[in-house]
Amino acid sequence: TIAYLNGEYLPLEDARISPLDRGFLYGDGIYEVIPTYNGRFVGFNAHMARMRAGLDALQIRDGLTADVWKTILDRLISENKQQMPDANIGLYLHVSRGADIRRHHAFPEGIPPTVFAYAFPFPAPQPETRAEAVGLQVDLAEDLRWQRCNIKSTSLLGNIMHYQQGHQRGLQETLLYNRDGEITEASSSNVFVVKNKQIMTPPLDHQLLSGITRMLLIESLASQGVEVLQQPISREALLAADEVWLTSSSKEVAPVTEVGGKTIGKGDVGACWQMAIQAYHTNKFIL
Numbered sequence: 001t002i003a004y005l006n007g008e009y010l011p012l013e014d015a016r017i018s019p020l021d022r023g024f025l026y027g028d029g030i031y032e033v034i035p036t037y038n039g040r041f042v043g044f045n046a047h048m049a050r051m052r053a054g055l056d057a058l059q060i061r062d063g064l065t066a067d068v069w070k071t072i073l074d075r076l077i078s079e080n081k082q083q084m085p086d087a088n089i090g091l092y093l094h095v096s097r098g099a100d101i102r103r104h105h106a107f108p109e110g111i112p113p114t115v116f117a118y119a120f121p122f123p124a125p126q127p128e129t130r131a132e133a134v135g136l137q138v139d140l141a142e143d144l145r146w147q148r149c150n151i152k153s154t155s156l157l158g159n160i161m162h163y164q165q166g167h168q169r170g171l172q173e174t175l176l177y178n179r180d181g182e183i184t185e186a187s188s189s190n191v192f193v194v195k196n197k198q199i200m201t202p203p204l205d206h207q208l209l210s211g212i213t214r215m216l217l218i219e220s221l222a223s224q225g226v227e228v229l230q231q232p233i234s235r236e237a238l239l240a241a242d243e244v245w246l247t248s249s250s251k252e253v254a255p256v257t258e259v260g261g262k263t264i265g266k267g268d269v270g271a272c273w274q275m276a277i278q279a280y281h282t283n284k285f286i287l
């Protein structure tokens with residue numbers, strides 16, 4: 001694998017960063033994962049805008065425009081596609097604050113950020129060939145992460161602990177609810193709920209990541225005249241739903257058949273999901 005690190009293209013195993021990098025020591029950084037299919041990016045501009053918003057919130061000034069990123073990522077695809085023959089390539093992008101000798105909580109001034117990217121084989125997009133298409137069984141837990149979940153921080157400890165809890169019970173995700181008993185998202189996905197053919201998803205705020213797949217699905221459905229209500233969803237409403245879906249760049253739109261030991265709907269993949277995944281596949285390159 002050829003990776004990009006601070007202006008250079010080099011074999012991934014030769015990429016080196018300082019142990020004083022604040023991304024390593026503090027999780028002081030921002031990342032993105034962008035899917036590409038045959039060289040076509042899913043939601044490139046939206047991923048760039050989200051990364052820019054995160055870097056601005058952290059006051060990290062990397063100076064890399066979306067055009068510069070596009071050049072870097074196109075080159076990573078062309079360098080790596082021989083090794084990734086199914087032509088589905090995921091791109092990981094990472095900007096951390098950089099290395100500072102002083103151990104200080106304040107943002108240090110004037111140090112160059114660490115900019116890293118690499119390409120990896122991505123799951124095939126065809127839903128019928130995917131484990132997700134038969135329905136995920138997921139855990140349900142109180143969201144114990146921080147209150148800035150709209151920032152795509154490299155500090156994923158809260159997320160991985162939630163994921164691991166479900167994983168150790170043989171489940172494929174962990175859905176989360178806040179102190180008021182409202183659903184926020186899952187440890188690495190956004191959530192949609194269907195009741196009496198009405199599709200709903202929690203509104204965007206600091207409690208959840210503004211998922212690009214979430215946005216693309218809402219727009220895909222809108223382009224077919226199907227409305228998604230963005231409104232708070234209680235844990236009770238989730239468990240009483242006809243269908244539950246999770247969205248993320250790697251899962252696309254995945255149906256959920258069991259939440260916290262409770263069967264959702266009839267326990268199989270729902271009719272609305274069939275419609276939604278088709279709408280998504282037709283429209284996922286719109287942005």
Ligand code: PLP
Binds near residue numbers: 185208209212247250
């Ligand atoms: N929520 C969390 C916490 C995530 O980590 C992710 C993606 O990894 C998502 C939602 C889905 O975001 P996207 O659709 O942009 O992949």
